[in-house]
Amino acid sequence: MLFPLVRPLLFTLDPERAHRLSLAGLKRAPTGGLPRHDPALAVSLGGLSFPSPVGVAPGYDKDAEVPDALLGLGFGFVEVGTITPMPQAGNPKPRLFRLAEDHAVINRMGFNNGGAEAAHGRLRKRAGRPGIVGINIGANKDSDDRFADYALMTELMAPLANYLTVNISSPNTPGLRDLQAGDALKHLLDGVFAARGANGPPVFLKLAPDLDPKEIDAIARVALDSPLAALIISNTTLARPPLTSRHADEAGGLSGAPLAPIALQRLKDFRKATGGQIPLIAAGGIDSADSAWDRIVAGASLVQLYSAMVYQGPMLGRRIARGLSQRLQREGFASIEDAIGSQA
Numbered sequence: 001m002l003f004p005l006v007r008p009l010l011f012t013l014d015p016e017r018a019h020r021l022s023l024a025g026l027k028r029a030p031t032g033g034l035p036r037h038d039p040a041l042a043v044s045l046g047g048l049s050f051p052s053p054v055g056v057a058p059g060y061d062k063d064a065e066v067p068d069a070l071l072g073l074g075f076g077f078v079e080v081g082t083i084t085p086m087p088q089a090g091n092p093k094p095r096l097f098r099l100a101e102d103h104a105v106i107n108r109m110g111f112n113n114g115g116a117e118a119a120h121g122r123l124r125k126r127a128g129r130p131g132i133v134g135i136n137i138g139a140n141k142d143s144d145d146r147f148a149d150y151a152l153m154t155e156l157m158a159p160l161a162n163y164l165t166v167n168i169s170s171p172n173t174p175g176l177r178d179l180q181a182g183d184a185l186k187h188l189l190d191g192v193f194a195a196r197g198a199n200g201p202p203v204f205l206k207l208a209p210d211l212d213p214k215e216i217d218a219i220a221r222v223a224l225d226s227p228l229a230a231l232i233i234s235n236t237t238l239a240r241p242p243l244t245s246r247h248a249d250e251a252g253g254l255s256g257a258p259l260a261p262i263a264l265q266r267l268k269d270f271r272k273a274t275g276g277q278i279p280l281i282a283a284g285g286i287d288s289a290d291s292a293w294d295r296i297v298a299g300a301s302l303v304q305l306y307s308a309m310v311y312q313g314p315m316l317g318r319r320i321a322r323g324l325s326q327r328l329q330r331e332g333f334a335s336i337e338d339a340i341g342s343q344a
Contacts, residue, residue: 003313015096015105015310022314023061026069034130035074035318038325040335043076045279045301046202046229048162050132052076052321053336054292057283057304058136058165058206062112064119071131074318079304080119081136082167083157085149087115088140091172095252098310099245103287104259105307107236108252110172111138116156123160135161136206141173147191154195154203161201166192169208169235171253177208182218189226202229209234209259209266209284216266220273230279230301233267237284256307260285264294271299271344287312289323296324296336297343 010018037051044050055077056070064080071078090112097106113119123135135157139149150166157164168179168188179188192203205228207219223231236253243258263284270280282295287308295303309316324336333339 003315007311007313011098011100014094015098016093019096023065026066026314029066029069029072031068031072034071037076037321040328041076041321041324042335043301043337043340046163046204048132048202050076050302053296053302053324054317054321055079055302055304056317057306058082058167059107059109060306060309063114064122064133064135067133068126068129068131071133073314074321076317076321077132077134077162077302079134079136079165080123081113081165082111082138082170083113083116083119083135083153084111084138084140085116085143085152086140087118088112097247097250097252099243099247099256100311101244102248102256102258103308103311104243104245104254104256105310106247106250106252106254108172108250110141111170116153120156120160123157127160132162134163134165134204136165136167138167138170138173139176146176146179147188150188151191151195154192154200158196158200163202163204163229164192164196164200165204165206165232167206167235169206171208171210171236171238180207180211180215180219182222185219185222186226189222189228193227204228204230204232204281206232207234207270209237209262210239211266213269216269216273220270223278224274228278230281231270231274232281232283232304233270233300234263234284237262255284256310257285257287260287260291264298267295267298267300268344271341276341276344286320287316289320289327292320292324293327293339296339297341299341299344301340
């Protein structure tokens with residue numbers, strides 16, 4: 001309830017500074033036991049039991065600084081990162097823009113993070129604590145061998161992750177999205193699964209929304225022939241639907257409300273391309289129980305959010321979960337798993 005009072009002050013600050021302040025606040029939050037979740041919201045995916053389908057998308061906690069505090073806010077899972085082998089500063093500032101009139105964000109951060117060694121130390125300290133924490137891995141911008149970067153990150157992070165996400169969909173690292181192409185994607189995944197080993201955590205693949213039908217079909221074929229546990233649909237978009245903010249023409253990936261129809265359509269496209277044979281996780285423009293419900297009935301097993309918290313505060317995940325419980329009752333479903341793909 002405090003957030004509506006604090007938001008005007010936060011919005012006077014540079015977005016990156018406001019973000020750091022929010023992390024600092026969460027570092028001071030108690031990290032005791034996890035909150036209780038409605039049992040009807042539990043989802044099984046990749047051998048994991050998610051207590052709620054509502055999670056935090058990567059990008060908020062890039063360096064694995066506050067995953068337990070985020071779980072304590074009522075999220076069913078948290079995905080940290082993107083983490084790269086070596087620390088990197090990311091792209092020049094300014095690189096993060098609020099489009100308040102559009103309830104959107106544009107970023108061109110460029111995988112800024114403190115690197116694998118620092119994140120590994122933090123994650124090792126929380127080993128054994130309850131709660132599902134996924135680790136989103138990427139390649140360094142100046143890497144001579146990005147395939148090797150992903151294999152290395154898999155080897156380092158697999159022992160500490162409930163799941164791993166291979167992120168090849170950021171628009172802010174030149175050439176990264178080229179790894180989504182069929183042959184390159186197969187080569188990349190072969191290296192990841194070899195590095196993970198037979199008993200490692202499930203692996204998810206995060207994809208861009210800016211894909212044409214042929215690219216979607218090619219990715220689907222590779223995914224279905226691999227041990228991938230899920231596809232995350234989707235990252236930010238380079239498209240520019242109608243926007244009113246003065247920052248509308250900034251370069252980078254667009255997230256938030258204007259991404260919602262694009263991401264929903266891409267979710268439907270991948271559901272069709274895969275024949276429903278691989279679980280899907282929805283991200284992009286999810287800001288309410290209704291928008292989360294739309295993704296779930298379209299085929300998403302889980303949903304992730306980040307940009308909406310900029311405008312609605314850190315308790316949004318808890319509110320969405322509560323709204324999903326109410327929606328289940330209204331629609332006559334016994335569990336959220338019964339609703340997944342019910343309108344696909």
